[in-house]
Amino acid sequence: MTQLIGGPVRRHPGTRPGPRCFRLLLIVGLLLTPRAAAAGDWGHKLPGLPTDFVFGYGTLIDADSRDRTAGAQVPAIPVRVSAEFGYLRAWVDRCSCGFTALGLRKPHPGEPAMTINGVLYAVNASNLPAFDRREGDYRRVPLPRRMIEAVSWQELPRDGQIWVYVPIGPGAEPGVDLPQASAQFPMLQTYIDLVLRGSLIYGSDFAKEIIRTTTDWSLFWLNDREQPRRPWVHTADYQAIDTLLRQTAPASKRFGDRLFPEDYAARRLAQPAPDPSPNPAHPSPAR
Template structure:
């Protein structure tokens, strides 16, 4: 999943970043999570040292299915993004009882060379849709934000007929094997020709 510049969409962000982000440690740092990171379980798989997700509205960006998968693994989307700062003027809390925290806000934008609408080769996959929308349902219930899931769905661009249901055999390998990426890199390192010849059936 990627995004393109346009109008606005509903979102959430984890509270703290780890030092590996190489950001200014003098200020609190926040990431806008607009896809799989909305779901707590998925976010914690990436980094365990984050806080609670907070539902927000971000202006100046649109979530879209436009990041093609390019990796040694068999996934359809990867983290080929540039980090951009989001100004406080572009962030609105959807929970009226909370207060916008101070610090810096960041969003990861798909690099131009990796932007491509869904196609037969790079389809939308249901396991990712499920993760994304499960996260939205979680936010809606946890923070009592009316129609959060509906709005996230409607404000996502790029839905298309190039869409596969991979619920039985997920194309996102870590759904069943958490070490899938490490395993794929190891096999590609030692048996590159054979590894490239593998086909998904």
């Protein structure tokens, strides 16, 4: 005698199960099969996950800037690098086209390293060479995972190599003996706009941290915005950016030195101050 749901069913030897038994077995099988499939999917990742990531701390924070380089959308998450990494973000990379960009440098004697906030984004075999070409005067340096933290709800990737681009000094050592801004190689307001516009996506506190943790703000600051005397025409967020620069040290200490092009030519180029860093300019645009 076989005990089934609904009471005992008597079966003589050599007889086949009846229709009722088949129906019960079919129902049990249908109930168990989806659970088994679901249990088998748990913990599996999608194929083709990225294995390389880049930490961007300058104009690479801006999504449009990243996307133009990659030729596709490149999502990013906000992160922070520990001072243990041993660098500072500073105005120390001269482009031969005539401006000074952000880079990372080693601290001077007696100067502490600082934390550096920015973004982390994935790269692949097709777009990593494009970023390497863009950062041609920088060296791609490994960034230890333990020295970077996520600052929002998104988590860091669990696997893969993290990279950061560091300018190369005259001695071919990354972050050493780098030139500061000068009359011929000023900080450009349009470059600063790009960095802070990308940073404001993550909030004003994140943008303020960018300013606070950037060193070597300079007397040589050119307001090169299109129609700079009427910035609202072409720079919709100029007020938010200028307020941050005016109120947040150390940029605030140099904000009054920012000049319109004609004033810059008369006061900085006609009678230039001595070049604070006579190292040669780098050959390609920096970030």
